[in-house]
Structures are given as structure tokens and as C-alpha cells.
Amino acid sequence: MLSFAKLSGSGNDFILIANMDRAIHPSAAPSLAKTLCRRGFSVGADGLILLEPATLAEAHFAWRFFNADGSEAEMCGNGGRCAARFAYVKGIAPAQMVFETGAGLVRAEVMGERVKLEMTPPRDLTLDRKLALAEKQIFYSFVNTGVPHVVVEVNDIDKAPLKELGPQIRFHPQFSPAGTNVNFVALDGERIFIRTYERGVEDETLACGTGACAAALVLGAKGQVSSPVEVVTRGGEILRVYFSLDAHGPKEVFLEGIARFIYQGKLFPEALSGLSL
Incomplete structure (x- = not known):
């Protein structure tokens, strides 16, 4: 039976498997993610993380990260924090x-x-661009914090048009072919409140680490916040983002928060029915 652990990073939940013996073939990983992440039918999660042997001498391990739809993503802040805690405990x-x-x-x-x-170096920061949608035009900012993120500022985070505009922006031709994550943010005092429509999950998630970093960098570049800044997720937990800015843009970005073990267990063969690992 296949051993796994379930961890939560500020409301983002992940299935983690130590694949250090490479028992799970690379070609099987996307289907495994789709199967295990399906809520109500399996373990259920926002994503699957496989820890595998490193290929570089300076690394302790390598990861492969898969969204719930089976798509592979380069980076995930909350997933990265969960992977680190899992790797340390194991x-x-x-x-x-x-x-x-x-x-x-x-x-x-x-x-x-x-x-x-420590997040990967951010790139492609652009501020206050116009984007034509089906029935309106909006202003947005953009930054890639390991994965692409659009940031849209709103006055009331609870009334953010996430369900209406999130999918339109996520699949907009401006961001093709990869698409983008979409974050609605509101500043309340010195805290950023955020809601994220996450690519690959295709819905709102309770937290997004790379999205929290994107929000902090955009508002930091506009002079609205300074480092470190607290970002309040939809799940209510608080992430802290550290960053520095110079003439070339943002750099030295760190994300800090709780990565909580939920449970660990073993998957029965019937849970993997139809899969060839």
C-alpha cells in the first residue's frame, strides 16, 4: 500500500508522498494527482507533491507539484512550505x-x-495595465512569483467579483497559452486581504502562497506597503511576506507561515484502481 501524508498550508491542503525510490513513474503522476485530489471520492486536496532524489549536489531533494486537475506547476508557496516540513519530519x-x-x-x-x-526570483512585474473583458474593462497588475499572477485591487474583499471575473481573466488571451492565477486584494490598514482564483484548481482556494507574494510585491512597488507585510488569506490564517525593492524591481522574497500536519496513512489498492504506477 502507498503511504502518504496530508498537510495544510494556511488552508491550502496537499497530499505528500516520499517517492525517493521513484516507485511512482513520472508518466503516472498526473493521473495519480487527479485521482487522489478528487474530493468526495478519494483523499481530496488542492494538489499532490512528490518528493524525489535531487539531481543537483546542493539540493536535499527535488519535488514535482501537481494541481488537482493533474497539471504540473513549477512552484507553489504554500505547497513548498508543506514540502519542507514533511521533508524535515521524515x-x-x-x-x-x-x-x-x-x-x-x-x-x-x-x-x-x-x-x-525563500521564493524564486520574481519577474515580469507590470503595474496598472488595462484588460478588456466580456462586459467591462479593468485595471490589473502582474508578476510571476514562480507562477503567473494577476493582481486586481478592490475596495471590499468580501464583494470581490471572483466568481464572475476570475475565470475570464485566468483564460484571457493576454495570458495564453499557460493562463494565470487571479488575485483580488484589498488593503486594510497595514494588512493585505486576499482572495485567489487558482489556475489548475479552477476555483477559489483558501490560500495561495505565490499569490500572497504577488500581492505584497505589487502593493509594495506602488508604495502602499512595506516589508514585512501580513497577508490575510480567505481561510483566515496570516502569511508574512518579506521582500526588498530596488531600481530593478523586487527581489529577496520570503514567505512565512504555518505548515500543519493533518494526518498520514496508506492507500488501499482499490483507491488506485485503474492506475499503473
Whole structure:
């Protein structure tokens, strides 16, 4: 039977499997993610994370990250924090570690339940662009924090048109072919409140680490917040984002928050019916 653990990073939940012996073939991973992440029919999660042997000498392990729809993503902030805590608890890596992602090497530090993760260098920051949608035109900002993120500022986070505009922006030709994640953000005092329509999940998620970083960088570049800034997720937990800005844009981005073990167990063969691992 296949062993796994379930972890939550501020409301984003993930299935983690130590695939250090590569028992799960790379070609089987997307189907495995779709099967296991389906809520009500299997374990249920926002994504699947496989920890595998590193290919670079400076890394303790490599990861493969899959969204619930089976698509593979380069980076996920909350998933990265969960992967770091899982790796430390399972003895795969020390408390201060380096691991490989599709977006590059990532450094992390595990401090009990809290994990501080160095994000990959952000790129393609653009501010206050116009975007024509089906029935309206909006202003948006954009930054790639390991994966692409649109940031739309709103006055009331509870009334953000996420269900209406999230899919339109996510699949807009402007961001093809890969598409984009979409974040609606509101500033209340010195805190950022955020709601995210997540690519691959195709719905609102309770938290998104790379989205929290994108929100902080956009509002930081516009002079509305300074580092470190607290980002309040839809699930109610608080992420802390550290960053620096210079003439060339944002850099040295860190994401900190709780990565919580929920449970661990073994999958019965019937849960993998039809899959060839």
C-alpha cells in the first residue's frame, strides 16, 4: 500500500508522498494527482507533491507539484512550505534545506510548525495595465512569483467579483497559452486581504502562497506597503511576506507561515484502481 501524508498550508491542503525510490513513474503522476485530489471520492486536496532524489549536489531533494486537475506547476508557496516540513519530519532534509522545483532552487527553514521559504526570483512585474473583458474593462497588475499572477485591487474583499471575473481573466488571451492565477486584494490598514482564483484548481482556494507574494510585491512597488507585510488569506490564517525593492524591481522574497500536519496513512489498492504506477 502507498503511504502518504496530508498537510495544510494556511488552508491550502496537499497530499505528500516520499517517492525517493521513484516507485511512482513520472508518466503516472498526473493521473495519480487527479485521482487522489478528487474530493468526495478519494483523499481530496488542492494538489499532490512528490518528493524525489535531487539531481543537483546542493539540493536535499527535488519535488514535482501537481494541481488537482493533474497539471504540473513549477512552484507553489504554500505547497513548498508543506514540502519542507514533511521533508524535515521524515528525515529527508535538515531544518535548513534546499530543494529543486521547476522554477529553480528553493531554500527553506523549518521552525516547529512555522516554515520560512525563500521564493524564486520574481519577474515580469507590470503595474496598472488595462484588460478588456466580456462586459467591462479593468485595471490589473502582474508578476510571476514562480507562477503567473494577476493582481486586481478592490475596495471590499468580501464583494470581490471572483466568481464572475476570475475565470475570464485566468483564460484571457493576454495570458495564453499557460493562463494565470487571479488575485483580488484589498488593503486594510497595514494588512493585505486576499482572495485567489487558482489556475489548475479552477476555483477559489483558501490560500495561495505565490499569490500572497504577488500581492505584497505589487502593493509594495506602488508604495502602499512595506516589508514585512501580513497577508490575510480567505481561510483566515496570516502569511508574512518579506521582500526588498530596488531600481530593478523586487527581489529577496520570503514567505512565512504555518505548515500543519493533518494526518498520514496508506492507500488501499482499490483507491488506485485503474492506475499503473
